[in-house]
Amino acid sequence: MRQKLVKNIFTFSKIALLSSIALGGVFYISHQSVAMASTQNIANKDVQIPLSMKGNFMQSGVIVGKTAPFANISFGEPGKEPVVFNADRDGNFVLGLDRDAATTAELKITVQGKTLSKTLNIWARTYKVTEVNGLPPAKVNPPDSAMAKIAADKEIKTRAWTSLDPYERGFLETFRWPIDKIRITSPWGAVRKLNGTLQTPHYGVDVGAPTGTPIYAPASGIVVIAEPDLFYEGGLVGIDHGQGLISYSMHMSKVDVTAGQRLKQGDKVGEVGSTGRSNGPHLHWSLKWHGRQLDPSLMVHPLQEYQGK
Numbered sequence: 001m002r003q004k005l006v007k008n009i010f011t012f013s014k015i016a017l018l019s020s021i022a023l024g025g026v027f028y029i030s031h032q033s034v035a036m037a038s039t040q041n042i043a044n045k046d047v048q049i050p051l052s053m054k055g056n057f058m059q060s061g062v063i064v065g066k067t068a069p070f071a072n073i074s075f076g077e078p079g080k081e082p083v084v085f086n087a088d089r090d091g092n093f094v095l096g097l098d099r100d101a102a103t104t105a106e107l108k109i110t111v112q113g114k115t116l117s118k119t120l121n122i123w124a125r126t127y128k129v130t131e132v133n134g135l136p137p138a139k140v141n142p143p144d145s146a147m148a149k150i151a152a153d154k155e156i157k158t159r160a161w162t163s164l165d166p167y168e169r170g171f172l173e174t175f176r177w178p179i180d181k182i183r184i185t186s187p188w189g190a191v192r193k194l195n196g197t198l199q200t201p202h203y204g205v206d207v208g209a210p211t212g213t214p215i216y217a218p219a220s221g222i223v224v225i226a227e228p229d230l231f232y233e234g235g236l237v238g239i240d241h242g243q244g245l246i247s248y249s250m251h252m253s254k255v256d257v258t259a260g261q262r263l264k265q266g267d268k269v270g271e272v273g274s275t276g277r278s279n280g281p282h283l284h285w286s287l288k289w290h291g292r293q294l295d296p297s298l299m300v301h302p303l304q305e306y307q308g309k
């Protein structure tokens, strides 16, 4: 099937790509023409670079693909510095899209000096404006006395964010919600006014739940950070699902895991709370990939096959 797919790329000068994304009951379809550039970038026709992908081809979405083992991959917006990394030993890779990513993204896969290039169409999303009031003023505009704690927290978090576990394959799983009963109190990506002041976008999904509600690993992975009480995040657990895809649970009242621990999907990691910058018990669930903020709630549905030929 993949061989046929690659052969077709050589055969046709112009290919219509169909990418479809089912999300929240809305079905998007886009047709995209891929010019001959795709084939011209392959200098040696004897080298066939396999490629299959599935995912959410939209802002803040995740794409999971398969190509040659250890292939060099470059992914970014036109005119911007790409993220460069390698597929794993089975050829699996992950791509992540920014909250405000451009409507096209450039994917380059290089194997033995030969490069396959693709331009992916990316759907734009609209984000809500939400107001959060009643936060402790010191958590919105931290006093000088908190600066040392915030700086120390940042160092711990930065180490975790750069985790690149070569063995985890959690990204191949369809994620589960980290808690059983889902009541979204603030959606991902919302522009936020905290106590009346405009802040950075909300890079998480807030799920309201009583203190003590169990929180589970959304997919398999290795714990890269497990902290009981950071200034902003409160109780924080981060799980590396492989290929740089790391999910976080925040504001936890109880942390049951430790850094370095390997988890299976559904293992309990702790309990809901209201620690850190929070105005009531809830789970703040977020997802990162190579420094980009992604929407974890897109991962709880099976990813859509990329229909390109």
Ligand SMILES: [Zn+2]
Residues within 6 Å of the ligand: 186, 202, 204, 205, 206, 283, 284, 285
């Ligand atoms: Zn939140």
